[in-house]
Amino acid sequence: MKKTKGCIWLVMPMYIFTLIFVAFPFLYMFLLSFMSRAKVWGVDFTFTLANYEKILDPLYLGTFVDSFKLAFLSTGIIVLLGYPYGYFMARMSEKWKKRMMLLIMIPFWTSALIRLYGWIIVFRSNGILDKVLTGIGLTDSPLKLLYTYPAVVVGMVYGLFPFMVLAVYSSAEKMDYRLVEAARDLGASSVKAFFTVTLRLTLPGLLSGVILTFVPSMGLFFIADILGGNKILLVGNVIQEQMTKGRNIPFAAAMSVILMILTSLMMALYRRVSGTTELEGIM
Protein backbone atom coordinates (compact mmCIF):
# COMPACT_ATOMS: atom_id res chain seq x y z
CA MET A 1 0.00 0.00 0.00
CA LYS A 2 2.85 2.31 0.84
CA LYS A 3 4.26 1.77 -2.62
CA THR A 4 1.02 2.92 -4.27
CA LYS A 5 0.96 6.06 -2.16
CA GLY A 6 4.45 7.01 -3.27
CA CYS A 7 3.40 6.63 -6.87
CA ILE A 8 0.42 8.92 -6.40
CA TRP A 9 2.66 11.65 -5.06
CA LEU A 10 4.95 11.29 -8.03
CA VAL A 11 2.18 11.75 -10.57
CA MET A 12 0.40 14.50 -8.61
CA PRO A 13 2.25 17.37 -10.31
CA MET A 14 1.08 16.09 -13.66
CA TYR A 15 -2.53 15.92 -12.49
CA ILE A 16 -2.34 19.40 -11.02
CA PHE A 17 -0.81 20.73 -14.22
CA THR A 18 -3.52 19.09 -16.30
CA LEU A 19 -6.21 20.43 -14.00
CA ILE A 20 -4.96 24.01 -14.10
CA PHE A 21 -3.93 24.24 -17.73
CA VAL A 22 -6.32 21.85 -19.45
CA ALA A 23 -9.42 21.05 -17.41
CA PHE A 24 -10.13 24.53 -15.94
CA PRO A 25 -9.58 26.45 -19.19
CA PHE A 26 -11.81 24.00 -21.03
CA LEU A 27 -14.53 24.33 -18.43
CA TYR A 28 -14.18 28.11 -18.60
CA MET A 29 -14.43 28.03 -22.39
CA PHE A 30 -17.48 25.77 -22.16
CA LEU A 31 -19.19 28.23 -19.77
CA LEU A 32 -18.20 31.20 -21.92
CA SER A 33 -19.89 29.64 -24.92
CA PHE A 34 -23.26 30.14 -23.18
CA MET A 35 -22.59 33.82 -22.35
CA SER A 36 -23.41 36.92 -24.33
CA ARG A 37 -21.13 39.25 -26.17
CA ALA A 38 -20.25 42.44 -24.29
CA LYS A 39 -20.80 45.72 -26.07
CA VAL A 40 -17.19 46.88 -26.23
CA TRP A 41 -14.79 44.22 -24.96
CA GLY A 42 -15.07 41.05 -22.90
CA VAL A 43 -18.04 38.98 -21.93
CA ASP A 44 -21.49 39.78 -20.63
CA PHE A 45 -22.33 37.04 -18.14
CA THR A 46 -25.94 36.41 -19.12
CA PHE A 47 -26.98 32.96 -20.27
CA THR A 48 -27.87 32.45 -23.93
CA LEU A 49 -27.98 29.74 -26.58
CA ALA A 50 -27.59 32.33 -29.33
CA ASN A 51 -23.97 31.41 -30.00
CA TYR A 52 -24.89 27.86 -30.92
CA GLU A 53 -27.82 29.04 -33.00
CA LYS A 54 -25.45 31.27 -34.88
CA ILE A 55 -23.25 28.33 -35.83
CA LEU A 56 -26.24 26.87 -37.72
CA ASP A 57 -26.10 29.93 -39.97
CA PRO A 58 -25.10 28.60 -43.45
CA LEU A 59 -22.12 30.99 -43.45
CA TYR A 60 -20.55 29.32 -40.42
CA LEU A 61 -21.88 25.86 -41.11
CA GLY A 62 -20.18 26.23 -44.48
CA THR A 63 -16.81 26.78 -42.88
CA PHE A 64 -17.23 23.56 -40.90
CA VAL A 65 -18.03 21.70 -44.11
CA ASP A 66 -15.10 23.33 -45.93
CA SER A 67 -12.76 22.52 -43.07
CA PHE A 68 -13.87 18.90 -43.07
CA LYS A 69 -13.38 18.68 -46.82
CA LEU A 70 -9.91 20.14 -46.62
CA ALA A 71 -9.02 17.93 -43.66
CA PHE A 72 -10.24 14.83 -45.52
CA LEU A 73 -8.30 15.75 -48.64
CA SER A 74 -5.07 16.57 -46.78
CA THR A 75 -5.34 13.48 -44.59
CA GLY A 76 -5.98 11.31 -47.64
CA ILE A 77 -2.86 12.61 -49.37
CA ILE A 78 -0.84 12.26 -46.17
CA VAL A 79 -1.95 8.63 -45.79
CA LEU A 80 -0.89 7.82 -49.35
CA LEU A 81 2.53 9.45 -48.88
CA GLY A 82 3.17 8.83 -45.20
CA TYR A 83 2.16 5.18 -44.88
CA PRO A 84 4.73 3.86 -47.37
CA TYR A 85 7.38 6.16 -45.95
CA GLY A 86 6.80 5.01 -42.36
CA TYR A 87 6.41 1.36 -43.31
CA PHE A 88 9.55 1.12 -45.42
CA MET A 89 11.53 3.13 -42.91
CA ALA A 90 10.70 0.46 -40.30
CA ARG A 91 11.96 -2.27 -42.65
CA MET A 92 15.32 -0.57 -43.32
CA SER A 93 18.67 -1.24 -41.68
CA GLU A 94 19.48 0.73 -38.53
CA LYS A 95 21.79 3.03 -40.48
CA TRP A 96 19.15 3.95 -43.05
CA LYS A 97 16.44 4.23 -40.42
CA LYS A 98 18.45 6.99 -38.77
CA ARG A 99 18.95 8.79 -42.06
CA MET A 100 15.29 8.61 -43.03
CA MET A 101 14.29 9.73 -39.54
CA LEU A 102 16.65 12.69 -39.79
CA LEU A 103 14.99 13.76 -43.04
CA ILE A 104 11.71 13.87 -41.14
CA MET A 105 13.11 15.63 -38.08
CA ILE A 106 15.26 18.36 -39.67
CA PRO A 107 12.32 20.60 -40.63
CA PHE A 108 11.24 20.59 -36.97
CA TRP A 109 14.40 22.50 -36.11
CA THR A 110 12.96 25.56 -37.85
CA SER A 111 9.82 27.41 -36.86
CA ALA A 112 6.72 26.24 -38.70
CA LEU A 113 5.89 29.84 -39.59
CA ILE A 114 9.25 30.41 -41.27
CA ARG A 115 8.89 27.21 -43.23
CA LEU A 116 5.49 28.38 -44.45
CA TYR A 117 7.03 31.64 -45.65
CA GLY A 118 9.40 29.40 -47.59
CA TRP A 119 6.39 27.99 -49.41
CA ILE A 120 5.34 31.52 -50.34
CA ILE A 121 8.64 31.92 -52.17
CA VAL A 122 7.96 28.66 -53.98
CA PHE A 123 4.35 29.37 -54.89
CA ARG A 124 4.21 33.09 -55.61
CA SER A 125 3.84 34.46 -59.09
CA ASN A 126 7.19 34.05 -60.87
CA GLY A 127 8.41 32.18 -57.79
CA ILE A 128 10.61 29.10 -57.78
CA LEU A 129 7.88 26.73 -58.95
CA ASP A 130 6.84 28.98 -61.84
CA LYS A 131 10.43 29.47 -62.91
CA VAL A 132 11.10 25.73 -62.91
CA LEU A 133 7.89 24.92 -64.78
CA THR A 134 8.36 27.60 -67.44
CA GLY A 135 12.08 26.74 -67.55
CA ILE A 136 11.41 23.15 -68.59
CA GLY A 137 8.62 24.34 -70.89
CA LEU A 138 5.63 22.87 -69.06
CA THR A 139 3.84 26.19 -68.69
CA ASP A 140 4.00 29.50 -70.60
CA SER A 141 2.67 31.86 -67.96
CA PRO A 142 2.88 31.96 -64.16
CA LEU A 143 0.43 29.57 -62.47
CA LYS A 144 -0.47 31.98 -59.65
CA LEU A 145 -0.65 29.15 -57.16
CA LEU A 146 -0.20 31.25 -54.06
CA TYR A 147 -3.44 32.04 -52.24
CA THR A 148 -5.25 29.12 -53.87
CA TYR A 149 -6.80 25.99 -52.46
CA PRO A 150 -4.03 23.66 -53.71
CA ALA A 151 -1.44 25.83 -51.96
CA VAL A 152 -3.26 25.37 -48.65
CA VAL A 153 -3.52 21.62 -49.21
CA VAL A 154 0.22 21.43 -49.93
CA GLY A 155 0.90 23.43 -46.76
CA MET A 156 -1.28 21.11 -44.66
CA VAL A 157 0.28 17.98 -46.13
CA TYR A 158 3.74 19.39 -45.65
CA GLY A 159 3.13 20.41 -42.05
CA LEU A 160 1.37 17.26 -40.86
CA PHE A 161 3.16 14.58 -42.89
CA PRO A 162 5.76 13.79 -40.16
CA PHE A 163 3.06 12.84 -37.65
CA MET A 164 1.72 10.19 -40.00
CA VAL A 165 5.20 8.86 -40.73
CA LEU A 166 6.10 8.57 -37.05
CA ALA A 167 2.79 6.93 -36.12
CA VAL A 168 2.99 4.37 -38.93
CA TYR A 169 6.67 3.79 -38.26
CA SER A 170 6.17 2.92 -34.61
CA SER A 171 3.44 0.48 -35.51
CA ALA A 172 5.36 -1.12 -38.38
CA GLU A 173 8.49 -1.33 -36.26
CA LYS A 174 6.66 -3.47 -33.71
CA MET A 175 5.18 -5.77 -36.32
CA ASP A 176 6.84 -9.16 -36.60
CA TYR A 177 7.85 -9.45 -40.24
CA ARG A 178 7.79 -13.24 -39.95
CA LEU A 179 4.00 -12.94 -39.98
CA VAL A 180 4.24 -11.66 -43.55
CA GLU A 181 6.56 -14.54 -44.40
CA ALA A 182 4.06 -16.92 -42.81
CA ALA A 183 1.28 -15.46 -44.96
CA ARG A 184 3.40 -15.84 -48.10
CA ASP A 185 4.29 -19.37 -47.07
CA LEU A 186 0.60 -20.23 -46.66
CA GLY A 187 -0.08 -19.11 -50.20
CA ALA A 188 -0.79 -15.38 -50.07
CA SER A 189 0.56 -13.20 -52.86
CA SER A 190 2.48 -10.15 -51.68
CA VAL A 191 -0.59 -7.96 -52.24
CA LYS A 192 -2.86 -10.36 -50.38
CA ALA A 193 -0.35 -10.65 -47.53
CA PHE A 194 -0.24 -6.87 -47.28
CA PHE A 195 -4.00 -6.49 -46.96
CA THR A 196 -4.63 -9.47 -44.69
CA VAL A 197 -1.63 -9.12 -42.38
CA THR A 198 0.55 -6.01 -42.74
CA LEU A 199 -2.21 -3.44 -43.09
CA ARG A 200 -4.30 -5.03 -40.37
CA LEU A 201 -1.40 -5.09 -37.91
CA THR A 202 -0.25 -1.53 -38.67
CA LEU A 203 -3.82 -0.23 -38.55
CA PRO A 204 -3.44 1.24 -35.05
CA GLY A 205 -0.51 3.32 -36.30
CA LEU A 206 -2.31 4.35 -39.46
CA LEU A 207 -5.42 5.35 -37.51
CA SER A 208 -3.51 7.36 -34.94
CA GLY A 209 -1.70 9.01 -37.85
CA VAL A 210 -5.09 9.90 -39.29
CA ILE A 211 -6.21 11.38 -35.97
CA LEU A 212 -2.97 13.27 -35.58
CA THR A 213 -3.30 14.82 -39.01
CA PHE A 214 -7.06 15.17 -39.33
CA VAL A 215 -7.67 16.87 -35.99
CA PRO A 216 -4.99 19.58 -36.30
CA SER A 217 -5.81 20.26 -39.95
CA MET A 218 -9.25 21.49 -38.75
CA GLY A 219 -7.64 24.11 -36.61
CA LEU A 220 -4.36 25.11 -38.25
CA PHE A 221 -5.59 28.59 -39.14
CA PHE A 222 -2.18 30.06 -39.91
CA ILE A 223 -1.57 27.70 -42.84
CA ALA A 224 -4.83 28.77 -44.45
CA ASP A 225 -3.94 32.36 -43.54
CA ILE A 226 -0.45 32.42 -45.00
CA LEU A 227 -0.88 30.22 -48.06
CA GLY A 228 -4.57 30.85 -48.71
CA GLY A 229 -4.67 34.60 -48.17
CA ASN A 230 -8.10 35.41 -46.80
CA LYS A 231 -9.83 33.45 -49.53
CA ILE A 232 -9.96 30.15 -47.71
CA LEU A 233 -11.73 30.27 -44.38
CA LEU A 234 -11.49 27.31 -42.04
CA VAL A 235 -13.00 26.79 -38.59
CA GLY A 236 -9.66 27.72 -37.09
CA ASN A 237 -9.64 31.01 -39.00
CA VAL A 238 -13.17 31.86 -37.95
CA ILE A 239 -12.41 31.19 -34.29
CA GLN A 240 -9.27 33.26 -34.48
CA GLU A 241 -11.08 36.12 -36.22
CA GLN A 242 -13.95 36.07 -33.75
CA MET A 243 -11.45 36.21 -30.90
CA THR A 244 -9.44 39.08 -32.32
CA LYS A 245 -11.10 41.25 -34.94
CA GLY A 246 -14.69 40.22 -34.15
CA ARG A 247 -14.18 40.46 -30.38
CA ASN A 248 -16.99 37.92 -29.96
CA ILE A 249 -15.38 35.67 -27.39
CA PRO A 250 -18.52 33.64 -26.49
CA PHE A 251 -19.11 32.80 -30.14
CA ALA A 252 -15.47 31.77 -30.60
CA ALA A 253 -15.88 29.62 -27.49
CA ALA A 254 -19.02 28.00 -28.89
CA MET A 255 -17.28 27.17 -32.17
CA SER A 256 -14.34 25.72 -30.25
CA VAL A 257 -16.68 23.53 -28.23
CA ILE A 258 -18.32 22.19 -31.39
CA LEU A 259 -14.90 21.59 -32.93
CA MET A 260 -13.79 19.71 -29.83
CA ILE A 261 -16.95 17.60 -29.86
CA LEU A 262 -16.39 16.70 -33.50
CA THR A 263 -12.78 15.72 -32.91
CA SER A 264 -13.78 13.75 -29.80
CA LEU A 265 -16.21 11.82 -31.97
CA MET A 266 -13.29 11.03 -34.28
CA MET A 267 -11.32 9.74 -31.32
CA ALA A 268 -14.26 7.60 -30.20
CA LEU A 269 -14.44 6.16 -33.70
CA TYR A 270 -10.73 5.43 -33.54
CA ARG A 271 -11.26 3.58 -30.27
CA ARG A 272 -14.02 1.51 -31.79
CA VAL A 273 -12.02 0.54 -34.86
CA SER A 274 -8.62 -0.10 -33.30
CA GLY A 275 -9.83 -1.39 -29.95
CA THR A 276 -7.27 0.68 -28.09
CA THR A 277 -7.14 4.06 -26.41
CA GLU A 278 -3.46 4.48 -27.07
CA LEU A 279 -2.31 6.69 -29.87
CA GLU A 280 0.42 4.64 -31.45
CA GLY A 281 3.84 6.17 -31.04
CA ILE A 282 2.63 9.45 -29.64
CA MET A 283 1.07 8.65 -26.28
Add this chain to the structure above:
Amino acid sequence: MKDIILRLENIKKAFGDTQVLKGIHLEIHRGEFITLLGSSGCGKTTTLRIIAGLEDADEGRVILEGEDITHAVPNKRDVNTVFQNYALFPHMTVAENIGYGLKIRKKSKEEIRRKVEEMLSLVQLEGFGDRYPDQLSGGQRQRIAIARAAVLEPKVLLLDEPLGALDLKLRRQMQLELKRLQKSLGITFIYITHDQEEAINMSDRIAIMNHGVFEQIGTPNEIYYHPETSYVASFVGDANIYREDGKLYAVRSENVLIHEEEECTHEAVVLEKSFAGGQLRILFELSDGQRITASRYGIDAEVAVGQRMKIGWKVAVEVKEQKGGSDEED
Protein backbone atom coordinates in the same frame (compact mmCIF):
# COMPACT_ATOMS: atom_id res chain seq x y z
CA MET B 1 15.28 -47.23 -55.24
CA LYS B 2 13.61 -44.77 -52.94
CA ASP B 3 11.07 -42.27 -54.18
CA ILE B 4 12.73 -38.83 -54.09
CA ILE B 5 10.27 -36.01 -53.32
CA LEU B 6 12.73 -33.16 -52.89
CA ARG B 7 16.25 -32.74 -54.15
CA LEU B 8 18.74 -30.02 -53.29
CA GLU B 9 21.53 -29.70 -55.84
CA ASN B 10 24.71 -27.80 -55.02
CA ILE B 11 22.95 -25.03 -53.08
CA LYS B 12 25.20 -22.08 -52.25
CA LYS B 13 24.26 -19.01 -50.28
CA ALA B 14 26.29 -16.14 -48.87
CA PHE B 15 25.24 -13.24 -46.65
CA GLY B 16 27.78 -10.51 -47.26
CA ASP B 17 31.20 -12.09 -46.84
CA THR B 18 29.90 -15.10 -44.94
CA GLN B 19 29.41 -18.24 -47.01
CA VAL B 20 26.51 -19.82 -45.16
CA LEU B 21 25.90 -22.75 -47.51
CA LYS B 22 28.86 -24.16 -49.40
CA GLY B 23 27.18 -26.23 -52.07
CA ILE B 24 24.96 -28.76 -50.33
CA HIS B 25 23.32 -31.82 -51.82
CA LEU B 26 20.38 -33.59 -50.25
CA GLU B 27 17.77 -36.07 -51.40
CA ILE B 28 14.63 -36.40 -49.35
CA HIS B 29 12.43 -39.48 -49.63
CA ARG B 30 8.67 -39.36 -49.81
CA GLY B 31 7.04 -39.72 -46.42
CA GLU B 32 10.21 -39.63 -44.35
CA PHE B 33 10.98 -37.62 -41.25
CA ILE B 34 14.38 -36.08 -41.87
CA THR B 35 16.15 -33.82 -39.44
CA LEU B 36 18.77 -31.20 -40.21
CA LEU B 37 20.86 -31.19 -37.07
CA GLY B 38 23.54 -28.68 -36.23
CA SER B 39 24.56 -25.93 -33.87
CA SER B 40 23.38 -22.37 -34.44
CA GLY B 41 24.88 -20.69 -37.48
CA CYS B 42 25.53 -23.94 -39.32
CA GLY B 43 23.15 -23.00 -42.15
CA LYS B 44 20.21 -25.25 -41.34
CA THR B 45 17.62 -22.46 -41.11
CA THR B 46 18.93 -20.92 -44.34
CA THR B 47 18.52 -24.30 -46.05
CA LEU B 48 14.92 -24.45 -44.86
CA ARG B 49 14.20 -20.88 -45.98
CA ILE B 50 15.61 -21.64 -49.43
CA ILE B 51 13.28 -24.64 -49.70
CA ALA B 52 10.36 -22.45 -48.58
CA GLY B 53 11.31 -19.69 -51.01
CA LEU B 54 11.83 -17.10 -48.30
CA GLU B 55 15.48 -16.88 -49.28
CA ASP B 56 16.97 -17.05 -52.76
CA ALA B 57 19.87 -19.43 -53.37
CA ASP B 58 22.96 -17.90 -55.01
CA GLU B 59 23.66 -21.12 -56.89
CA GLY B 60 22.17 -24.57 -57.25
CA ARG B 61 18.69 -25.96 -57.74
CA VAL B 62 15.71 -26.99 -55.63
CA ILE B 63 13.71 -29.76 -57.29
CA LEU B 64 10.29 -30.67 -55.91
CA GLU B 65 8.82 -33.79 -57.53
CA GLY B 66 10.87 -33.24 -60.67
CA GLU B 67 9.91 -29.58 -60.93
CA ASP B 68 12.56 -26.88 -60.59
CA ILE B 69 11.23 -24.46 -57.94
CA THR B 70 14.55 -22.72 -57.19
CA HIS B 71 13.23 -19.28 -58.04
CA ALA B 72 9.49 -19.75 -57.51
CA VAL B 73 7.82 -17.30 -55.09
CA PRO B 74 6.89 -18.78 -51.68
CA ASN B 75 3.16 -18.81 -52.40
CA LYS B 76 3.65 -20.92 -55.54
CA ARG B 77 5.43 -23.79 -53.78
CA ASP B 78 3.72 -26.85 -52.45
CA VAL B 79 5.65 -26.72 -49.18
CA ASN B 80 4.61 -25.12 -45.90
CA THR B 81 6.55 -23.99 -42.88
CA VAL B 82 6.05 -24.21 -39.14
CA PHE B 83 7.98 -21.19 -37.98
CA GLN B 84 10.20 -20.83 -34.98
CA ASN B 85 8.08 -18.96 -32.39
CA TYR B 86 5.02 -20.03 -34.40
CA ALA B 87 4.25 -16.73 -36.24
CA LEU B 88 0.51 -17.11 -35.62
CA PHE B 89 -1.53 -14.13 -36.80
CA PRO B 90 -2.42 -12.29 -33.58
CA HIS B 91 -5.49 -10.59 -35.11
CA MET B 92 -7.13 -13.84 -36.14
CA THR B 93 -8.77 -16.59 -34.09
CA VAL B 94 -7.33 -20.08 -34.02
CA ALA B 95 -9.87 -21.18 -36.62
CA GLU B 96 -9.06 -18.22 -38.86
CA ASN B 97 -5.35 -18.94 -38.52
CA ILE B 98 -5.79 -22.56 -39.56
CA GLY B 99 -8.24 -21.60 -42.30
CA TYR B 100 -6.03 -18.80 -43.69
CA GLY B 101 -4.35 -20.85 -46.41
CA LEU B 102 -7.63 -22.51 -47.40
CA LYS B 103 -9.35 -19.14 -47.66
CA ILE B 104 -6.53 -17.86 -49.90
CA ARG B 105 -7.12 -20.94 -52.06
CA LYS B 106 -10.79 -19.89 -52.28
CA LYS B 107 -12.20 -23.03 -50.69
CA SER B 108 -15.85 -22.96 -49.70
CA LYS B 109 -16.78 -21.85 -46.18
CA GLU B 110 -18.17 -25.29 -45.46
CA GLU B 111 -14.99 -27.03 -46.56
CA ILE B 112 -12.82 -24.63 -44.54
CA ARG B 113 -14.94 -25.19 -41.43
CA ARG B 114 -14.80 -28.95 -41.81
CA LYS B 115 -11.03 -29.08 -42.41
CA VAL B 116 -10.32 -26.71 -39.54
CA GLU B 117 -12.36 -28.96 -37.24
CA GLU B 118 -10.48 -31.99 -38.50
CA MET B 119 -7.11 -30.38 -37.85
CA LEU B 120 -8.18 -29.18 -34.40
CA SER B 121 -9.14 -32.71 -33.40
CA LEU B 122 -5.93 -34.08 -34.91
CA VAL B 123 -3.85 -31.77 -32.72
CA GLN B 124 -6.24 -32.45 -29.81
CA LEU B 125 -7.49 -28.89 -29.45
CA GLU B 126 -11.18 -29.31 -30.21
CA GLY B 127 -13.19 -26.32 -29.09
CA PHE B 128 -10.29 -23.88 -29.27
CA GLY B 129 -11.34 -22.44 -32.64
CA ASP B 130 -12.71 -19.17 -31.29
CA ARG B 131 -9.74 -18.28 -29.12
CA TYR B 132 -7.00 -15.87 -30.06
CA PRO B 133 -3.32 -16.94 -30.08
CA ASP B 134 -2.51 -14.84 -27.02
CA GLN B 135 -5.04 -16.87 -25.04
CA LEU B 136 -3.10 -20.09 -25.66
CA SER B 137 -0.14 -21.68 -23.92
CA GLY B 138 3.16 -22.24 -25.76
CA GLY B 139 2.40 -25.89 -26.41
CA GLN B 140 -1.06 -25.09 -27.74
CA ARG B 141 0.27 -22.38 -30.05
CA GLN B 142 2.78 -24.88 -31.33
CA ARG B 143 0.04 -27.31 -32.27
CA ILE B 144 -1.96 -24.58 -33.98
CA ALA B 145 1.09 -23.55 -36.00
CA ILE B 146 1.50 -27.14 -37.13
CA ALA B 147 -2.21 -27.43 -37.89
CA ARG B 148 -2.13 -24.21 -39.92
CA ALA B 149 0.67 -25.51 -42.13
CA ALA B 150 -0.46 -29.13 -42.32
CA VAL B 151 -4.10 -28.40 -43.22
CA LEU B 152 -2.89 -27.44 -46.72
CA GLU B 153 -1.55 -30.98 -47.16
CA PRO B 154 1.77 -29.80 -48.60
CA LYS B 155 4.15 -32.20 -50.29
CA VAL B 156 6.76 -31.29 -47.70
CA LEU B 157 6.29 -29.73 -44.27
CA LEU B 158 9.20 -27.67 -42.99
CA LEU B 159 9.60 -27.30 -39.23
CA ASP B 160 12.08 -24.73 -37.94
CA GLU B 161 12.99 -25.66 -34.35
CA PRO B 162 9.30 -25.86 -33.49
CA LEU B 163 9.92 -27.09 -29.95
CA GLY B 164 12.71 -24.66 -29.12
CA ALA B 165 10.58 -22.35 -26.98
CA LEU B 166 8.98 -25.08 -24.89
CA ASP B 167 10.19 -26.46 -21.57
CA LEU B 168 11.87 -29.85 -21.39
CA LYS B 169 8.85 -31.87 -20.23
CA LEU B 170 6.56 -30.42 -22.86
CA ARG B 171 9.25 -30.86 -25.48
CA ARG B 172 9.48 -34.61 -24.81
CA GLN B 173 5.72 -34.93 -24.99
CA MET B 174 5.54 -32.92 -28.23
CA GLN B 175 8.29 -35.05 -29.79
CA LEU B 176 6.05 -38.09 -29.53
CA GLU B 177 3.08 -36.10 -30.70
CA LEU B 178 4.90 -34.77 -33.76
CA LYS B 179 5.96 -38.25 -34.71
CA ARG B 180 2.37 -39.46 -34.33
CA LEU B 181 1.13 -36.52 -36.43
CA GLN B 182 3.64 -37.19 -39.16
CA LYS B 183 2.53 -40.83 -39.33
CA SER B 184 -1.16 -39.99 -39.48
CA LEU B 185 -0.73 -37.17 -42.03
CA GLY B 186 1.70 -39.13 -44.17
CA ILE B 187 3.50 -35.90 -45.09
CA THR B 188 7.26 -35.63 -45.56
CA PHE B 189 8.75 -33.67 -42.64
CA ILE B 190 11.96 -31.69 -42.77
CA TYR B 191 12.74 -30.87 -39.20
CA ILE B 192 15.39 -28.51 -37.89
CA THR B 193 16.94 -28.69 -34.47
CA HIS B 194 20.16 -28.25 -32.57
CA ASP B 195 19.09 -30.88 -30.03
CA GLN B 196 20.59 -34.28 -30.85
CA GLU B 197 18.20 -36.08 -28.51
CA GLU B 198 15.22 -34.64 -30.38
CA ALA B 199 16.79 -35.65 -33.70
CA ILE B 200 17.51 -39.20 -32.61
CA ASN B 201 14.05 -39.68 -31.04
CA MET B 202 12.02 -38.59 -34.04
CA SER B 203 13.94 -38.93 -37.28
CA ASP B 204 14.03 -41.58 -39.94
CA ARG B 205 17.22 -39.94 -41.14
CA ILE B 206 19.46 -37.20 -39.78
CA ALA B 207 21.60 -34.83 -41.81
CA ILE B 208 24.30 -33.27 -39.66
CA MET B 209 25.29 -29.80 -40.74
CA ASN B 210 28.42 -27.91 -39.83
CA HIS B 211 29.53 -24.60 -41.34
CA GLY B 212 27.41 -24.90 -44.46
CA VAL B 213 28.12 -28.52 -45.39
CA PHE B 214 26.66 -31.89 -44.45
CA GLU B 215 29.05 -33.87 -42.29
CA GLN B 216 26.99 -37.04 -42.54
CA ILE B 217 23.53 -38.11 -43.65
CA GLY B 218 22.14 -41.33 -42.25
CA THR B 219 19.76 -43.10 -39.89
CA PRO B 220 20.04 -42.29 -36.17
CA ASN B 221 21.79 -45.66 -35.68
CA GLU B 222 24.36 -44.97 -38.37
CA ILE B 223 25.01 -41.52 -37.02
CA TYR B 224 25.32 -42.69 -33.44
CA TYR B 225 27.29 -45.92 -33.89
CA HIS B 226 29.19 -45.19 -37.08
CA PRO B 227 30.04 -41.51 -37.10
CA GLU B 228 31.96 -40.66 -40.25
CA THR B 229 33.65 -37.51 -39.09
CA SER B 230 35.03 -36.20 -35.84
CA TYR B 231 32.34 -33.50 -35.77
CA VAL B 232 29.52 -36.05 -35.90
CA ALA B 233 31.13 -38.17 -33.22
CA SER B 234 31.55 -35.31 -30.79
CA PHE B 235 28.27 -33.51 -31.58
CA VAL B 236 25.93 -36.50 -31.48
CA GLY B 237 27.69 -39.02 -29.29
CA ASP B 238 29.49 -36.73 -26.88
CA ALA B 239 32.65 -38.59 -27.95
CA ASN B 240 36.30 -37.83 -27.34
CA ILE B 241 38.38 -37.39 -30.44
CA TYR B 242 41.72 -39.12 -30.00
CA ARG B 243 44.61 -38.70 -32.44
CA GLU B 244 47.17 -41.45 -32.96
CA ASP B 245 49.61 -41.95 -35.86
CA GLY B 246 47.83 -39.33 -37.98
CA LYS B 247 44.49 -41.04 -37.57
CA LEU B 248 41.42 -39.86 -35.69
CA TYR B 249 39.43 -42.05 -33.34
CA ALA B 250 36.13 -41.34 -31.64
CA VAL B 251 35.88 -42.66 -28.10
CA ARG B 252 32.60 -42.25 -26.29
CA SER B 253 33.02 -40.98 -22.76
CA GLU B 254 31.09 -43.95 -21.32
CA ASN B 255 33.56 -46.31 -23.02
CA VAL B 256 36.61 -44.88 -21.32
CA LEU B 257 37.94 -47.43 -18.86
CA ILE B 258 39.66 -46.70 -15.60
CA HIS B 259 41.64 -49.23 -13.49
CA GLU B 260 40.97 -52.16 -15.79
CA GLU B 261 44.36 -53.68 -16.36
CA GLU B 262 44.49 -54.91 -19.94
CA GLU B 263 43.20 -51.97 -21.97
CA CYS B 264 44.53 -49.30 -19.71
CA THR B 265 47.71 -48.46 -21.49
CA HIS B 266 47.57 -44.66 -21.47
CA GLU B 267 49.18 -42.62 -18.72
CA ALA B 268 46.85 -39.81 -17.61
CA VAL B 269 46.38 -37.07 -15.00
CA VAL B 270 42.97 -36.09 -13.56
CA LEU B 271 42.29 -32.44 -14.41
CA GLU B 272 38.72 -32.00 -13.28
CA LYS B 273 35.83 -33.97 -11.95
CA SER B 274 32.18 -33.01 -11.74
CA PHE B 275 28.73 -34.47 -11.25
CA ALA B 276 26.10 -33.98 -13.92
CA GLY B 277 22.80 -35.83 -14.22
CA GLY B 278 23.82 -38.55 -11.76
CA GLN B 279 27.05 -39.11 -13.64
CA LEU B 280 30.57 -38.51 -12.56
CA ARG B 281 32.53 -36.82 -15.32
CA ILE B 282 36.30 -36.93 -15.16
CA LEU B 283 38.54 -34.94 -17.46
CA PHE B 284 41.95 -36.58 -18.06
CA GLU B 285 45.03 -35.22 -19.73
CA LEU B 286 47.19 -37.75 -21.49
CA SER B 287 50.95 -37.49 -21.48
CA ASP B 288 50.94 -36.07 -25.04
CA GLY B 289 48.55 -33.28 -23.99
CA GLN B 290 45.32 -34.71 -25.46
CA ARG B 291 42.29 -34.54 -23.24
CA ILE B 292 39.78 -37.31 -22.66
CA THR B 293 36.53 -37.18 -20.73
CA ALA B 294 35.17 -40.25 -19.01
CA SER B 295 31.67 -40.48 -17.59
CA ARG B 296 30.45 -43.05 -15.12
CA TYR B 297 27.38 -43.65 -13.03
CA GLY B 298 28.36 -42.93 -9.48
CA ILE B 299 31.50 -45.05 -9.24
CA ASP B 300 35.17 -44.14 -8.93
CA ALA B 301 34.21 -41.28 -6.70
CA GLU B 302 37.54 -41.46 -4.88
CA VAL B 303 39.42 -40.20 -7.93
CA ALA B 304 41.11 -36.95 -6.95
CA VAL B 305 42.19 -34.03 -9.07
CA GLY B 306 45.91 -34.31 -9.83
CA GLN B 307 45.95 -38.06 -9.41
CA ARG B 308 47.98 -40.08 -11.95
CA MET B 309 46.47 -43.26 -13.31
CA LYS B 310 46.20 -45.48 -16.37
CA ILE B 311 43.16 -45.29 -18.60
CA GLY B 312 42.11 -46.94 -21.83
CA TRP B 313 39.19 -47.83 -24.08
CA LYS B 314 37.73 -50.81 -25.84
CA VAL B 315 35.64 -49.22 -28.55
CA ALA B 316 37.32 -46.66 -30.73
CA VAL B 317 35.81 -45.79 -34.12
CA GLU B 318 38.06 -44.38 -36.75
CA VAL B 319 36.60 -41.12 -38.14
CA LYS B 320 37.57 -38.55 -40.77
CA GLU B 321 38.49 -34.94 -40.17
CA GLN B 322 35.35 -32.78 -39.98
CA LYS B 323 34.29 -31.32 -43.33
CA GLY B 324 32.88 -28.01 -42.21
CA GLY B 325 36.12 -26.57 -40.88
CA SER B 326 36.65 -25.28 -37.40
CA ASP B 327 34.85 -22.61 -35.42
CA GLU B 328 37.63 -20.08 -35.95
CA GLU B 329 36.21 -19.38 -39.41
CA ASP B 330 33.16 -17.67 -37.92
